Amino acid sequence: GAVVSQHPSWVICKSGTSVKIECRSLDFQATTMFWYRQFPKQSLMLMATSNEGSKATYEQGVEKDKFLINHASLTLSTLTVTSAHPEDSSFYICSARDHRKGSTDTQYFGPGTRLTVL
């Protein structure tokens, strides 16, 4: 159990376009999902906490109008990078909180999406 998928696994886009990344919990319902960004040779940086049915909570310094998060169902959260620029090129990883009874109540990560903005 506790499998999380992401789509797409990689994307290349032109500067100024918008890119949507999907995160799905496949075998459990996740009321809380998290979005991280990781630059080369750096650790994970939490961007925002996505809560099903409510607005996302963004970390300090993360532009909520640029990184749109929607968590419309218990198994799906989406991150849309709007008007992407080359500096947005990064590895975007989502995680889902598994808080089923008997679980470890921790975060399981999706495989990540590598975004390259030309």
Add this chain to the structure above:
Amino acid sequence: QKEVEQNSGPLSVPEGAIASLNCTYSDRGSQSFFWYRQYSGKSPELIMFIYSNGDKEDGRFTAQLNKASQYVSLLIRDSQPSDSATYLCAVRGGSNYKLTFGKGTLLTVNP
């Protein structure tokens, strides 16, 4: 500000040896502690979690927690080349479910 510190390494050990990875954290209110393994170009994979002081063993892995010293470690016995990866220490506070990650320790196991 909550901080999690790890030695960035690289830590190099021969195959079959014990690898010892260390982590300290600043928030005394932290209650849950996790070790993730991340291969190059991949996302983190949960290895172990520990909530109580003492040792917790799972196969070749042992997590150790000392809340008084704000210290958590991961021991890998009989290290294999496939263990070569970056190991991330993560800490969770009591009031929310966010994880604070260290920068990771790069482990290389030499055949």
